[in-house]
Every structure is written in C-alpha cells, then in structure tokens.
Amino acid sequence: MKKPLWTLGVLIALAGTPALAEVTLKGPLEQGALVVGQTDPAAQVTLDGQKIMVSPRGFFALGFDRDHAASATLIVTTPDETIETQKLAIAPRAWNIQSITGVASKYVSPPAADLIRIKRERELKAAARPCDTNEDFFAEDFIWPSSGPVSGIFGSQRIFNGEKRNPHFGVDVAAPEGALVVAPADGIVRLAEPDMFYEGGLVFLDHGQGVFSQFLHMSHIDVKVGDRLHQGDPIGRVGKKGRATGPHLHWGMLWCGTRVDPSLKIPGIGAEGAVPGMKASNN
Numbered sequence: 457m458k459k460p461l462w463t464l465g466v467l468i469a470l471a472g473t474p475a476l477a478e479v480t481l482k483g484p485l486e487q488g489a490l491v492v493g494q495t496d497p498a499a500q501v502t503l504d505g506q507k508i509m510v511s512p513r514g515f516f517a518l519g520f521d522r523d524h525a526a527s528a529t530l531i532v533t534t535p536d537e538t539i540e541t542q543k544l545a546i547a548p549r550a551w552n553i554q555s556i557t558g559v560a561s562k563y564v565s566p567p568a569a570d571l572i573r574i575k576r577e578r579e580l581k582a583a584a585r586p587c588d589t590n591e592d593f594f595a596e597d598f599i600w601p602s603s604g605p606v607s608g609i610f611g612s613q614r615i616f617n618g619e620k621r622n623p624h625f626g627v628d629v630a631a632p633e634g635a636l637v638v639a640p641a642d643g644i645v646r647l648a649e650p651d652m653f654y655e656g657g658l659v660f661l662d663h664g665q666g667v668f669s670q671f672l673h674m675s676h677i678d679v680k681v682g683d684r685l686h687q688g689d690p691i692g693r694v695g696k697k698g699r700a701t702g703p704h705l706h707w708g709m710l711w712c713g714t715r716v717d718p719s720l721k722i723p724g725i726g727a728e729g730a731v732p733g734m735k736a737s738n739n
C-alpha cells in the first residue's frame with residue numbers, strides 16, 4: 457500500500473505561552489526516514505534523550521534507522537522553559553531480500569592483505585563525517601543525483617554469493633558508465649576519494665547537522681574537499697569501481713551515523729512500491 461508522504465505535519469501546541477510555539481515535522485514517520493523539523497531557533501530539542509542541533513532558521517533533523525522501535529520521544533523546550541513531550545509513532549516497513557551473485561570473492565570475504573586497507577579507509581570515512589555542521593541544507597527537497605532506473609532500494613537484506621551480509625543502506629540508480637552525478641541538494645564536500653576498496657570513487661556531501669549524502673562506485677570525481685555545492689552542481693561520473701557488478705550510482709544517506717533512505721527526501725517517492733523502474737540489481 458502506498459503511503460502518502462509529506463503530509464505528516466504535526467503541530468505541537470505548547471500550552472501556557474502567550475504566543476504558541478510550534479513544532480512542525482515534515483517527512484514520513486517510519487523506519488529509515490529522515491524527518492525535518494522546524495521550531496523556535498532558541499528552543500532545545502531532544503530525541504530519545506539525545507540533544508538535537510537547531511539551526512538559526514529553526515530547522516532540525518531527526519533520523520530513524522531501518523530497525524527503529526515503534527516509537528520515539530521528542531522533547532522541545534522553549535526559551536521560557538515550557539516543556540513539550542511528544543511520543544512519535546514510527547511505522548514499520550517490510551524489507552526485501554536481495555540475492556546477488558557474481559560478486560568478486562574479495563568483496564564478500566576480504567583476504568587478510570586487504571584488511572589493513574579496509575581499516576584505514578574506515579577511519580578516513582569516520583573522520584570525514586562531522587555531526588556538528590550547523591547548516592540546514594537538508595531542509596530543502598532533494599533531486600535525484602543521477603537519472604536511470606532504480607535497481608536497488610534501501611533496507612533490503614543482502615545475500616552476496618549465497619552469504620548473508622549487511623542490508624543495503626542506500627538506493628541504486630542504474631545509470632550508464634560516465635553518466636553525470638549531481639548534488640541532490642546544497643552541501644559541503646567532506647570526502648573525495650577516487651579509489652576506495654568497497655566504494656571505488658567516493659564522495660561525501662555534508663547537508664548539515666550530520667546529514668550526509670554518499671556517492672559510491674564513481675569512475676571520476678569533479679570535486680574536492682571543502683567545495684560548497686549547490687543543488688544540481690556536478691560531482692562526478694557514474695562507474696563500477698569497488699564492490700559493484702555493473703555501472704550504477706549507489707546513493708546513501710546518514711544522519712550522525714544513522715543510515716536513512718535518501719529516496720524519501722525526493723518529493724513523490726514512496727517508501728514501498730513507488731520507486732520507478734525497479735529491475736535486476738547490481739548492488
């Protein structure tokens with residue numbers, strides 16, 4: 457069943473204040489979603505006890521992982537110390553099982569010789585994902601970073617060459633080799649590496665407050681660390697480097713380490729069954 461998106465505007469009236477403070481939430485309250493909130497820029501916000509940054513325009517981001525529990529607690533404290541507690545119901549999603557064969561064995565069970573490189577690259581990636589950039593580029597609607605049929609959706613349980621591995625934390629666009637990759641929203645480049653073990657050509661784009669786009673398997677990169685991009689600016693070219701069985705763009709999204717579904721940031725794209733052009737996967 458297709459769920460309506462972007463309709464869940466929740467208004468939380470804060471009792472006792474002469475002018476009611478409002479909290480607006482935009483986005484689906486479901487597993488794997490990134491939800492954009494807006495409130496008084498001076499308010500304090502926590503989600504399940506974790507302090508949430510609020511931008512000067514009052515925007516904040518809430519991420520719910522693939523296996524998030526059925527509820528979350530949002531607490532907003534206004535400057536006059538009025539406290540509003542809201543229980544958010546987080547809808548469960550059904551996940552596909554995706555079996556992929558023909559993956560080079562070194563990507564399924566990496567040999568000892570590659571483990572040092574994998575560890576070094578893991579540290580490089582962790583250091584390039586700051587969670588404290590108080591920009592709010594994530595608040596805008598996103599566009600697809602490349603055009604083509606979607607060949608892999610977020611959350612699928614992956615079976616590589618018959619062996620169970622991590623779920624698919626991103627969306628795959630089966631664009632041809634050399635196709636243009638563009639910024640789906642404004643952001644700051646935090647990582648631009650041409651040849652990572654798993655990811656091939658890899659770019660991290662920081663949309664603020666720990667919200668990152670990740671672009672994998674690129675054959676060519678047009679940006680460097682520190683570049684400030686606007687929506688639609690070129691990032692690089694689609695490739696098949698790293699753990700890929702064919703050319704495609706893997707677009708992943710993180711919120712302070714929580715993996716979320718980037719396709720939900722595009723207006724009109726549903727979480728289930730509404731992704732256009734599903735066809736054979738190439739991870």
Ligand SMILES: [Zn+2]
Nearest residue numbers: 626628706739
């Ligand atoms: Zn992928």
